[in-house]
Amino acid sequence: MNICIVKISSNCPNRWGTVKILIPFCNPIRPLPVPKSVSPAVYVSILLLSSVTNPVQAQIKKELASPTPLPKGSTLVIGFLGGWEHWNDNDRGVRQTVLKLRQIPGVYAESIENHKYEITPKLVERAFDTNRNRQLDEMERRNARVIIFGQSLGGQATVRLAKALRKRRIPVLLTVQVDSFGINDRTIPDNVRAAVNLYQHELLTLRGQSQIRAADPRKTKILANKQFHYPPFNGAAPPPKGWARRSFGGAHARMEGDPAVWADVETFIRQAINTY
Numbered sequence: 001m002n003i004c005i006v007k008i009s010s011n012c013p014n015r016w017g018t019v020k021i022l023i024p025f026c027n028p029i030r031p032l033p034v035p036k037s038v039s040p041a042v043y044v045s046i047l048l049l050s051s052v053t054n055p056v057q058a059q060i061k062k063e064l065a066s067p068t069p070l071p072k073g074s075t076l077v078i079g080f081l082g083g084w085e086h087w088n089d090n091d092r093g094v095r096q097t098v099l100k101l102r103q104i105p106g107v108y109a110e111s112i113e114n115h116k117y118e119i120t121p122k123l124v125e126r127a128f129d130t131n132r133n134r135q136l137d138e139m140e141r142r143n144a145r146v147i148i149f150g151q152s153l154g155g156q157a158t159v160r161l162a163k164a165l166r167k168r169r170i171p172v173l174l175t176v177q178v179d180s181f182g183i184n185d186r187t188i189p190d191n192v193r194a195a196v197n198l199y200q201h202e203l204l205t206l207r208g209q210s211q212i213r214a215a216d217p218r219k220t221k222i223l224a225n226k227q228f229h230y231p232p233f234n235g236a237a238p239p240p241k242g243w244a245r246r247s248f249g250g251a252h253a254r255m256e257g258d259p260a261v262w263a264d265v266e267t268f269i270r271q272a273i274n275t276y
Helices: 040-051 093-101 114-127 138-143 153-167 243-248 250-256 259-275
Strands: 003-008 019-024 075-081 107-113 146-151 172-178 192-200 221-228
Touching (some): 075 114, 093 259, 146 153, 146 259, 192 250
Parallel strands (some): 075 107, 172 192
Antiparallel strands (some): 003 019
16 A cells, blocks of 8 residues: 655645644645644545545646647636646546536636646736737736636635736626635735635535635726525435545535536636627
8 A cells, every 4th residue: 555644734834734644545645734723633534535536646748738828818827726626637626617618619618726826827828918929018917817716725825816817908898716725815815806716615625715706906806705505414416426525524525526516617607708
């Protein structure tokens, strides 16, 4: 049996703890911060359901389907998966939504592993570099049409990418966070036109960010901070796929597998594409 030791730590000793765990059948992964307010047992459960079912596999640029640059007037949608889920895992809500969005004319959608965030700022720049000179001029920035969404740690990556694009003076039409978990995922930067937050706050599970806010309400409209409910022993939402998710994932995993959540995500994205 392959065993790896995962160390969860941070440089902020006043807010973050350190946990060492053993996970079977997994590849070594980089350290991750865990808030002291989160039970280590709960956090370890999420690590188990992510690592046991989906070993880390590196996503590389050649796996992206969108041409660069995109045809003029196109919209680029980037969806970040949570945990250590593989970019093309068709059982995940982010991936399923990306595949549906690809059916819309003029829309190019990509599913990205949240721990491969670093490829996305350049992806956006190349997508709208219509004159292929490896830098965006003012006209190219104004014409950029970007939508970002993500689940769990992918929600944190969503806000992180929006902030990186702000530094590059690239606007974002919409961000959507689904049960977002991480640090610095509450405040939406002022280059984002509209933002949506969907979350749950059940007991004994990872809880998503409950309240996002606009850094500048004059420039960013918060469309929703919508709570979903998953009471114990209520089978209204289908059970998560995979024994680890069913056993350890709790409401966080149930929300990820809830078709009603992803129907909302798709609706908000389609509205943004048609409105902005």
